[in-house]
Amino acid sequence: MKIKIINPNTTWSMTRTIEQAARKAVSDDVKIEAVSPTMGPVSIESHSDEALAAVGVMDEVSKGEVDGCDGYVLACFGDPGLHAAQELAQEPVVGIAQAAFHVATLVGRSFAIVTTLGRTLGRAQDLVDEYGFTRQCVAYRACEVPVLGLDEHPDAAYTSLLAECRATLEQCDADSIVLGCAGMAGMCERLEDELHVPVIDGVAAAAALVEGLVRIGARTSKRREFANPGAKEMVGLLSGFSRP
Template identity: 90%
Template sequence: MKIKVINPNTTWSMTRTIEQAAHAAASADVEIEAVSPNMGPVSIESHSDEALAAVGVMDEVRKGELDGCDGYVLACFGDPGLHAAQELAQGPVVGIAQAAFHAATLVGRSFAIVTTLGRTLGRAHDLVEEYGFTSQCVAYRACEVPVLGLDEHPDAAYEALLAECRATLDCCAADSIVLGCAGMAGMCKRLENELHVPVIDGVAAATALVEGLVRIGMRTSKRREFANPPAKEVVGLLADFTR
């Protein structure tokens, strides 16, 4: 089985952190291919960043289909380009926010999201509503560490994240913490040991979920909405992009 783990930003050092988390969650016979697109922003912290990153995600899924990938993990908490990727892929495509919310509700009644910047909390609200977890998510918090800060200053970022997680648990009835950035994957176990509640890394959750779906023969439905998109001409900046 081959699972392609796509970090939609173009920072390869973060992709390596994501790759380690995916390997740790996958069975020994699963091949993990962790990639960043060759186009797009170095970090994703806005709606504009997500829009730019979605094209790179689509390109990586297109290449993955040619390479025989069995499934895909979309390793950005905003799940940018998820539905477009589902249109292109035959196998399952799972976003890390999507997977983390499901995992959180299997280990507790309620969860809180702790993410990077406050400006991204609106997107977290949107995804919680879209995926059907409004009643289970009891807090939306940000540690105000930029995405690249997780990679460039990991010790300071960890302390800020730990402090925000503690403050979150003090002020709400969350049974678990969902980490709101793929770049936090390497901090998950340390946080769990400190906080004594489940701390959910979406990269691990999505990898395990995609593997399970592939093993039971599940594929992306091609009946209606996620049918392969019709071929059409693309002009301008994306004229060389093929799907």
């Protein structure tokens, strides 16, 4: 089984962190392939970044289909391009926000999201609501560390993140913490050790879910909405995305 992990931003050092988290989350017989797209934002911190990142995600999924991948993880907490990816792939695709919410609701009644920048919490709320977890998500929090700050100043970032998690748990009854950025994957274990509640990294969650889906043969329904999109001409800069 080969699972492709797509880090939708183009910062490969983060892709490496993500790869390690995914590898630990799956059985020994699963091959993990982690990539960044060849195009798009170096980090994703706004709706504009999300929209541009989705293009690269589509590109990587299309390549993965040629390569015979068995499933895909989209490793950005905004799940950019998820629905498009589900159309393009025959095999299951799971976003890390989606995966983290599913796991959180399997281990408790309620969870709190702790993310990087507060401005991205609107997107998190849209995803929570779309996936059905409105009632279970009891807090939306941000430590206000930029995404690349996790990579560049990991100690300071960890300190801020831990403080925000602690404050969150003091102020609400969440059963668990969902980390709101793929770049936090490497900090998950330490946080859990200090906080004594489940701390959920979406990268590990998504990799484990995709392995499970593949093992039971659960693939995206092609009945209607997620059927492969038909032929379509694209023009200008995006003409390479034309579907013959």
